[in-house]
Amino acid sequence: MRHLIIIIITLMIQPIYVKGDNNQLYKQLDAALAQRAHYVELKEKNLNEIKQGAKYVTSNEDKLKLYEQLANEYKAYEYDSAMTYVNKGLILAQKSNNILFNKRFQLSQTRLLITRGFYAEAKEILQKIEPQEDSHDYQFLYYYTLYGLYNNWATFCENNEFSKNYNQQKVKYLKKAIELSPKKDAFYYYLMGELYYFSNHPNNNKTIQYYKKALSMEKANSRLHAMTAFALSEVYQKANNLELMEHYLLVAAISDVTSATKENVALQDIALFIYKHKTRSLKKxxxxxxxxxxxxxxxxxxxxxxEISSKLQLITNAYTDDIKTTNRLLNIALLVIILLLLGVGISSLFIRKKNRLLKQKKDEISATSAKMEILNGQLHLINDELKDTNQKRERLVKVYIDLCYKNIERNSKLRTLAVRKIKANQSKELLSLLSSSTSTEKENKEFLTEFDKAFLSLYPTFVSELNQQLTESAHIQLKENGEMPPILRVCALLRLGITESSKIAGILSYSPQTVYNYRSILKNNAIDKEHFEENVLKLCMIIA
Structure with a gap:
């Protein structure tokens, strides 16, 4: 009786435990994905060490072993490099008349072709290299490759009229591979799990036992560990145990990431699982x-x-719909806020006039206030953005006032100087002073400096958004001191709605021809030449 109670309690708490464990696995997966570059770096380092060792290899057989090792290392990492070393091995094996390695490299070539979906071509090669009196190791690889061919072919056919034959063939060759497999190692238990999975009911306890035995014997960052965990996820999917299916998909994906495996399925299946069952956000x-x-x-x-593109379309559409729904809810919430505010105002007036109804309306106001507290949190974010915008505008007003003050003060000093010089009959000296360009250049430079600061403060993303309208070779950058180059100032005035070249020339103290030349350069380098200046007016519509 006690054992029965323990079993019942275990079955009751297992879903809770697995769910919590899955949450932890999602954190581990995200952490691993954040370190993807590091795992790729480790993979590349290992490959480079193998390649460095090639410098000291002299015999053809040692070179063939090295090529085979590199082909296997690249097999699930980079197809083109793997095929490169397979082809090198084939050439050297043929050149040195090494029949065994010639067959082994053709097997490697076949396995790569299978991953790309070239099943007929793979089968044609396999028919040419059927084992005769070859070693057990070669025969095992041969039949395991045939199993892989028909397994992928059956999956590709998706239960059509050819699937039954392919399924029979894959079980046939899987059994032959198991007969030749080294016993009691992780790969043997994995193959036994595959055999029970395809021969019996997928939820058979033996299937799970064999897979879990293989999983326990493998390192967490190995390719076989990922394959076994993925196989277990399929077992639990067939058994409709979604939490354990999700659990082993996560384990498989983490193994794929930490082993820098690029030929993987687990991560995309997790994405599809989230899409179907909404266990995480669609953004994830x-x-x-x-x-x-x-x-x-x-x-x-x-x-x-x-395959991934079809799934991506589903998830992207769902994510887009989710965003649209969220936006609709936000719009409704905003409308509710406005209505609530109006309701509060009307209620306040009504309360002042109808004090005798205070008690009856108290509960209604309390409920309204509770809703407002929730919505006010959202308003605070909007208010903070408005305060930031107002502060920027205040700074710009100050800049404008400072420029006006300096101009008034400058004109006053000039008027005083002019009166004093005229009274002193120093008209020539006054004319010389007024004709000097030094003061004007200094004033223009001060104005342009203040203009640059003010404009870039108001539109901090203007340069990057403008460059998106131009071809890459024509991108404009700020000067080292943060000032805008002349051509960028012309664009800035266009953005402010000043489109007449004569006005732009007057403001910037350029010649009209110079302004015309800048506008021509911009238009010629624009991606959309016909609507370039219209597009400039639309830049930075939201003040950041």
């Missing part, structure tokens, strides 16, 4: 599916890219 699902697509492009797997 989109992040995972985008990373999966990035891996597929890195590995150069055409089939995987097509």
């Amino acid at each position: 699902a989109q992040e995972y599916i985008n990373l999966s697509l990035e891996d597929a492009y890195t590995y150069n797997n055409r089939l995987r890219r097509i």
